[in-house]
Amino acid sequence: MRKINTRSFVRATRWTPREINLQILLNLVREHEPISRAELARRMKIGRGMVTYLTAELIAQGALYEGDTVDSPRGRRPQMLYVRTHDRLVIAIDIRFSSTYIMLTDFSGNSIAMETFDTIEDLNALVPELQTRVRNLLALHGASRKCEGIGLVVPGMVDAVSGQVLNAPQLGWRNVDIKTPLEEALGLPVHVENAPIACALAKMWLGRPGATVPTDFVYVTVSDGIGAGVVVNGQVVRGQTNSAGEFGHVPLTADGPDCLCGGHGCLEVYTSNLATVCRYLGKEFSPATARALLPSSGVTIAEVVSRALAGEARAVDALQVTARHLGAGLSVIIKTLSPTQIVVGGEITEAWEQLEPTIRAEIAARALTDMAAATPIVPELASAYPRLRGGTALVSAPLFAAPKFA
Amino acid sequence: MRKINTRSFVRATRWTPREINLQILLNLVREHEPISRAELARRMKIGRGMVTYLTAELIAQGALYEGDTVDSPRGRRPQMLYVRTHDRLVIAIDIRFSSTYIMLTDFSGNSIAMETFDTIEDLNALVPELQTRVRNLLALHGASRKCEGIGLVVPGMVDAVSGQVLNAPQLGWRNVDIKTPLEEALGLPVHVENAPIACALAKMWLGRPGATVPTDFVYVTVSDGIGAGVVVNGQVVRGQTNSAGEFGHVPLTADGPDCLCGGHGCLEVYTSNLATVCRYLGKEFSPATARALLPSSGVTIAEVVSRALAGEARAVDALQVTARHLGAGLSVIIKTLSPTQIVVGGEITEAWEQLEPTIRAEIAARALTDMAAATPIVPELASAYPRLRGGTALVSAPLFAAPKFA
DNA sequence: CCGACTTTGTTCTTTGTCAGAACATTCGTG
């Protein structure tokens, strides 16, 4: 039950049913590809004539294409329909604290080529660098295929409407508009988004075909900070100030270690990668000491994880404590949003077999109901490049999204 | 950007634009009443002919009615349209721990008559009692007006689809189906809903005409427990298990007092009315002692509030501590959902002038951004009967909700 | 090999709504 906003509604016209049904059809093909017109007609409960009509338009638009006919037990052999993905390209860019990743993918997120370079914080240097690299990538691998846009993923708050980066502390960016100069430099539409939200979008829109895709879930990223992309009713929750999902700064204790946010005992000071590495090194965690200590120590979270996997007791213990606090944090999410699942991303997921029992036990101990205790917690490995997949989703998803009416 | 759920979509038909535009029209009348056809045509950017056609259908349905013509500076005098509310009745029922309230209202929530009786937990006795009382109310005040349904508000989790009360600890109900027997007894549709959600629905659907109605907010109820109704994008968030919004059991400290939920240091053990009264009495709070102590002490939360308003230091202090913790709890809501406003309901709001500065200060100290710190916190007085208004909204809102497509 | 049957896909006709023009109504004004 949704309330109509009488200040910004979209009135239906004579072509509205067409728009809606085209979009439903497109999504049915996406999720059941390959699929025949007759099967689509059955699923949509419309006549085959209508399907012919609608598919013709989508094929003309270049959204679908016809494949071969396939065998059928009897009767005329159906002609299969596919979503056009392989010759529609997307540039996904993931800007992180130390490195920036650029990936050329097709429309469904398959990687074609990837590059990395040291992150450049200065916009005046970054944009030309991106410009040459993107042009090279497209010249080398683009062939005759068209690039449909750029998805830029940033570790910080992004304004959904303008695409401005409101605040990205790791890059020192505040109210930075990278969208406009990049669009001018490359002549392609640029979509900018916060990393956890982009990861959530990838999960929702680029799931493996056939897999049940959740429409109510939370994607929690564990890296230098803790972020979350919240999806409710198949829609991302941004909140009034684009700052929804800051579960990293929910306090677990009133008197815990100080946090950069000004609070104390935030989830982040117990479970961020910085905190885990500090714990491994046997040092008290504080944001200041962590920044100073870690680079000099030469120990990274990946190192801690691999030592834990190798069985080193100190590393295992450090991760166990992280898991316990993470479980406490996730149970806050379960209590407040009751999602159908929680996806956890970040380097520590490589050691998921060690973490999971502890996380689950912690959640079970704190859950209000049995069903809440059983909320699936799903790891996503860093090797799947979730942020870059998110970049692709930023460009491709809008073309599959539900039209907005009323 | 919403994802289409390909397992449960609603296909558009030839009548879809009509359905959508009828609903937009109805809502425009609701919010701008009285309003003429010509004005509606301008607001919807359609021809006046279309408006005549659509309003004729709504008038035939009994959703609108024509009022008098009014003066205009020049030209033909416009004929005003109104939403039919005064002769469409709703029975709102609020079942609470000690008392049950029944209110007969019109469609927009105006009270016509009200009754109270001691709550009966036994369903076999409760349903006949409600049956006779509702029949009497309708016979006395109903006149020739039609009652459109019953909105039943319950302190506990309710399954959105079946209307079953899954768990209402204050009433000792577990998987209780009150909807079916009540519908059979009275021959009217019955809508059952959890109290904080019902309050949120009332806020969204029965706001004063002209007031800006929020579509992203959280309604927090402070009573024997802490509950919350979460509204995102104009839709209530129920979560997988109808247990979203349990902010009352978010822990503020890891080692605080035990809570009934099995956790420790939950928001509820610091800010519920039981906790506040215990604090006033100078007793350590625990759920068991509170239940035992409070009835014998004879002190209620209303008493503590009125003593605080009279300036009694102990009462003022008890409420200040509650306010401090409540501020901490609300800042969790702000961080995780970033709503455009938070509405606080419950007896303690009578002392809002004392509470507000403390709550605001606590939120400001914990907020991540200036805008988050400025999130409006709005009190709703118990004297406005928010739960009963919620009961009315349960019946009337569905008739104004946006149709679901794609 | 051929006709009966089955299923897919296309084309054509009917139906009903949207959209906009034309028209009727009702007021103020010179």
Next chain:
DNA sequence: CACGAATGTTCTGACAAAGAACAAAGTCGG
């Protein structure tokens, strides 16, 4: 009292949805 201006109604054309009829392309059994 004609005229302009605004509101409200009616009429007509255009066009998409719905569904029937038809064409296409296969299997199967005799």
